[in-house]
Amino acid sequence: MKKAICPGSFDPITNGHLDVIERASHLFDKVVVAVLVNSSKGSLFTVDERIALAKDCVKHLSNVKVDSWSGLLVDYCRENDIDAIVKGLRAVSDFDYELQMAQINLQLKGVDTLLMAAKPAYSFLSSSLVREIARYGGDVSSLVPAGVLIELVKKAKDSSSAGSQLGR
Ligand code: ADP
Numbered sequence: 001m002k003k004a005i006c007p008g009s010f011d012p013i014t015n016g017h018l019d020v021i022e023r024a025s026h027l028f029d030k031v032v033v034a035v036l037v038n039s040s041k042g043s044l045f046t047v048d049e050r051i052a053l054a055k056d057c058v059k060h061l062s063n064v065k066v067d068s069w070s071g072l073l074v075d076y077c078r079e080n081d082i083d084a085i086v087k088g089l090r091a092v093s094d095f096d097y098e099l100q101m102a103q104i105n106l107q108l109k110g111v112d113t114l115l116m117a118a119k120p121a122y123s124f125l126s127s128s129l130v131r132e133i134a135r136y137g138g139d140v141s142s143l144v145p146a147g148v149l150i151e152l153v154k155k156a157k158d159s160s161s162a163g164s165q166l167g168r
Helices: 015-027 047-057 074-079 094-111 125-133 146-162
Strands: 003-008 030-036 062-070 084-089 112-117
Touching: 003 015, 003 074, 015 030, 015 074, 015 084, 015 112, 030 047, 047 062, 047 125, 062 074, 074 094, 074 125, 084 094, 125 146
Parallel strands: 003 030, 003 084, 030 062, 084 112
Antiparallel strands: none
């Protein structure tokens, strides 16, 4: 049985993430979507909210599960017999960072990384862009799954009524 992991902040999960997860689920027997807890990154959604949204988005994929992790990704991989890390590559600008991460993860614990080319339609898409557009009340309905859109609209309403700034 071959297992892959798709790690990320998923703040929130977007159609671009989902596309990579779906394609990985066709290539591997099992796929774990790992919501990484990174205390240095200010987030819009709590870890529990990000997990719940990711679970809702992958519920049609029977071989995909969602988990969270606050340690080193390679330790999760070793503890859970993961064969490969799958990351999406949107543009050349992603490449330097992803190559460095892939090489350090290989060096640290011998874990391989597969870099999957993003669908051109999603190559501009990032969670931070989605947060930014939503913050100003823009339409992100073509960028995120329906369940995420509902929660983004709620956050925007909450933040405007509280006078705070979405995504900051
Ligand atoms: P982001 O970079 O959007 O803030 P994450 O840190 O959650 O998101 O990213 C996790 C992984 O998902 C990374 O490998 C990233 O390259 C990939 N990814 C993010 N957005 C896309 C996209 N639109 N298409 C393909 N892969 C993506």
